[in-house]
Amino acid sequence: MQTPPDRDVRLLEAPDIVLVGSGIMSATLGVMLKRLDPRLRIQVVEATKDLASEASDGWNNAGTGHAGLCEMSYTPSRDPDGRVPIGRALRIFEQFEQSKQFWGSVSVDGMVGAPSDFIHVVPHVCFVKGSENVDFLRARHAAMAQHHFFGGMTFTTDSSTIHQRAPLVMEGRGPGPVAATTGDGTEVDYGLLARRLCGWLADQEQCDVAAGWKVTQL
Incomplete structure (x- = not known):
């Protein structure tokens, strides 16, 4: 050294x-x-x-707590029957939950101060456009919503609802199929x-x- x-x-x-x-x-x-x-x-x-x-x-x-909520790369493909495998997203969600549990435990023990100083709940949004991508996101949501990890995730194709959640994404956007999912994610000041x-x-x-x-x- x-x-x-x-x-x-x-x-x-x-x-x-x-x-x-x-x-x-x-x-x-x-x-x-x-x-x-x-x-x-x-x-x-x-x-x-x-x-x-x-x-x-x-x-x-960015501080994103990667838990599979908005990372479509964790569910990149569909099975021949049209279903979206979510195994990787489940594993990553579980791993991040374990990290949060550890950080929570050291906070409870007074080692790092209040959790609210460094960890926050923030909506995690997936947005897609085009009929094929809308169909994929619908199938992804259908598969993920069956598991309690993602039970609170919502899906919509309503432009006005998406605009409320992600106004900059929708600003100036022309007509055409769009869809979005939203779930409560975690952001961390690492x-x-x-x-x-x-x-x-x-x-x-x-x-x-x-x-x-x-x-x-x-």
């Missing part, structure tokens, strides 16, 4: 875990490991001077959450979070 200029800071000697980067993935994994085994010596190293200031930061990350997780980790024994260190060799 390169030592930052004008600094005489020692990293942990012989850590059990080294996490490169202080974004949401490193921060979540580090806290999870420390809670599972408090004896672990964990070192986080971040190249920039500020923690979670790159891909996880709110200015650089940067804020990562910094708070790193803050907790830095306060633990045998743990250190160091900014301004660049990993040059493994």
Whole structure:
């Protein structure tokens, strides 16, 4: 590693875990490991001077909680009988729910502050145009609405209703078949959450979070 200029800071000697980067993935994994085994010596190293200031930061990350509600790429095709397989969307929804449960648990334990600081309910909308795409979205909704994960999702082909939900999408749009689904999704300020997780980790024994260190060799 390169030592930052004008600094005489020692990293942990012989850590059990080294996490490169202080974004949401490193921060979540580090806290999870420390809670599972408090004896672990964990070192986080971040190249920039500020923690979670790159891909996880709110200015650089849309914050979308990917749960299959609006990501049609998770259900890209139809079976020969016309049905839309939703297995991948279910798996991704479940994985994100597990992430939310973990973040919720550390919030309950007073480690990251109030959940309302970094997690919010936001409508997730799918929009399509053209008869073929409308038929696909209808079939997608029919398949997903049967599972309790997506039971609250709504489907409409009414232009005025879609305009209320997504006015900029509909503004100036000419006539033609359109459709949309809407479900309550989750948006997360991953940067804020990562910094708070790193803050907790830095306060633990045998743990250190160091900014301004660049990993040059493994």
